[in-house]
Amino acid sequence: MRPLAICIAPVICTLSVMLYHSYPVTAIKEVLPTNSSININTLNFKKNRKGKSIILVASHRTGSSFTGELLNANHDILYLFEPLRYIEGNANKFNQMSNIFHCQFTKSYINTIRDRQGVLRFSQGLRNIFKPRNKFKTPSPIDLSRMCNTYPHIAMKVIRLESLQQLEPLVLGDKLDLKILHLIRDPRGVASSEMNILKTISNNSVMWKLKSLDPITKNYCQRAVNMLDFSYNLPASLQGRYKLIRYEDIAIDTFNSTIGIYNFLELPLHQSVSNWIVENTKASNSSGFMITNKNSTAASESWRTRLQFEDVEIIQNLSPCDELMNIMGYHKLESLSQMNNMSLRSF
Numbered sequence: 001m002r003p004l005a006i007c008i009a010p011v012i013c014t015l016s017v018m019l020y021h022s023y024p025v026t027a028i029k030e031v032l033p034t035n036s037s038i039n040i041n042t043l044n045f046k047k048n049r050k051g052k053s054i055i056l057v058a059s060h061r062t063g064s065s066f067t068g069e070l071l072n073a074n075h076d077i078l079y080l081f082e083p084l085r086y087i088e089g090n091a092n093k094f095n096q097m098s099n100i101f102h103c104q105f106t107k108s109y110i111n112t113i114r115d116r117q118g119v120l121r122f123s124q125g126l127r128n129i130f131k132p133r134n135k136f137k138t139p140s141p142i143d144l145s146r147m148c149n150t151y152p153h154i155a156m157k158v159i160r161l162e163s164l165q166q167l168e169p170l171v172l173g174d175k176l177d178l179k180i181l182h183l184i185r186d187p188r189g190v191a192s193s194e195m196n197i198l199k200t201i202s203n204n205s206v207m208w209k210l211k212s213l214d215p216i217t218k219n220y221c222q223r224a225v226n227m228l229d230f231s232y233n234l235p236a237s238l239q240g241r242y243k244l245i246r247y248e249d250i251a252i253d254t255f256n257s258t259i260g261i262y263n264f265l266e267l268p269l270h271q272s273v274s275n276w277i278v279e280n281t282k283a284s285n286s287s288g289f290m291i292t293n294k295n296s297t298a299a300s301e302s303w304r305t306r307l308q309f310e311d312v313e314i315i316q317n318l319s320p321c322d323e324l325m326n327i328m329g330y331h332k333l334e335s336l337s338q339m340n341n342m343s344l345r346s347f
């Protein structure tokens with residue numbers, strides 16, 4: 001069932017979106033803790049925010065932190081790093097996205113940021129308003145709202161979205177000028193990166209075996225394939241609002257990919273973004289991002305030197321990762337010598 005594209009009256013609109021998503025959009029707002037100190041009436045609430053609402057949809061270990069920085073480096077964009085973290089349930093997740101795109105912040109989200117200041121590293125806007133813990137007062141929802149309203153555009157990275165369909169009410173109900181960037185990475189790269197993390201947190205050699213990552217990798221591929229399927233038949237409301245990006249393309253030519261992204265966003269590419277790219281894609285820069293234009297091998301194809309060929313074969317034949325690779329133009333490697341032959345491109 002498709003929602004009505006035209007909302008004759010709010011109640012009909014709500015109903016059609018509800019039928020589609022099986023939860024009512026107006027009721028979603030009420031999922032907010034009644035305790036929350038947000039009083040919507042007192043906020044400078046722009047019902048029809050003019051700016052862009054940008055959502056970077058990604059998965060764990062897909063290079064989304066790096067990609068997000070391409071938005072964060074733009075001083076016209078308030079960029080938030082994984083605001084859906086620690087939020088359970090689709091209705092609550094939707095509510096969080098909707099609120100943030102309207103510059104409304106719950107106390108619980110603010111407390112999460114306060115308690116896990118790691119996210120501040122990735123968000124210029126938040127870093128400016130959050131002060132070192134215990135030394136200063138935690139900002140209030142109103143403080144954040146004011147800060148947020150000084151930005152023309154809002155962007156967030158989410159790695160915990162179940163489906164793109166969930167974003168539709170942001171356009172139908174909230175009337176936001178939504179832009180969706182869907183980031184995909186080669187599942188072999190994702191698995192290799194996951195394995196690296198496991199190695200650093202566990203000395204259990206059993207854990208190091210890629211086999212234990214099969215369900216995670218499979219899950220990643222399934223979600224990506226589902227989203228791609230949805231993207232082939234986008235509902236009218238999302239048409240022109242969706243762009244698929246490959247991490248490998250960003251790694252091999254960050255500047256060109258960024259031009260493509262900003263064209264899609266219909267925003268100018270600021271000098272600050274170009275500067276960030278220049279600084280952070282230097283082979284010498286140890287900013288923490290494993291990426292360099294000078295050696296794309298070291299960046300996006302490091303899995304070729306890290307994984308065993310048997311592991312690569314397993315992933316290539318794991319359904320639906322085989323399908324994902326096919327759709328995305330990731331080439332299968334047929335032998336160890338092919339894997340080691342770096343002049344043979346894998347994407």
Ligand SMILES: *[C@@H]1O[C@H](CO)[C@@H](O)[C@H](O)[C@H]1NC(C)=O
Pocket residue numbers: 034035
């Ligand atoms: C507010 O939250 C506190 C605990 O966080 C709870 O005990 C209290 O009942 C809540 N009040 C309302 C009005 O929901």
Ligand SMILES: *[C@@H]1O[C@H](CO)[C@@H](O)[C@H](O)[C@H]1NC(C)=O
Pocket residue numbers: 203
């Ligand atoms: C990790 O495991 C290896 C091999 O079993 C062992 O030699 C090493 O001492 C262990 N390291 C730590 C920090 O436990």
Ligand SMILES: *[C@@H]1O[C@H](CO)[C@@H](O)[C@H](O)[C@H]1NC(C)=O
Pocket residue numbers: 253256257259260261
């Ligand atoms: C630059 O990016 C566009 C897509 O945004 C792509 O079509 C084109 O091939 C890229 N050019 C180079 C030289 O990579």
Ligand SMILES: *[C@@H]1O[C@H](CO)[C@@H](O)[C@H](O)[C@H]1NC(C)=O
Pocket residue numbers: 276279280282284285286287
């Ligand atoms: C690396 O990048 C960071 C962040 O952009 C920048 O502050 C730093 O100066 C760069 N370092 C070098 C050596 O270019």
Ligand SMILES: *[C@@H]1O[C@H](CO)[C@@H](O)[C@H](O)[C@H]1NC(C)=O
Pocket residue numbers: 295297298305
């Ligand atoms: C690129 O990085 C890979 C892996 O670290 C290395 O083997 C290779 O020699 C590098 N290539 C160049 C041209 O630096």
Ligand SMILES: *[C@@H]1O[C@H](CO)[C@@H](O)[C@H](O)[C@H]1NC(C)=O
Pocket residue numbers: 337341342343344
């Ligand atoms: C590596 O791949 C290239 C491109 O397919 C090929 O021309 C070359 O012969 C290969 N080298 C080896 C050692 O297999």
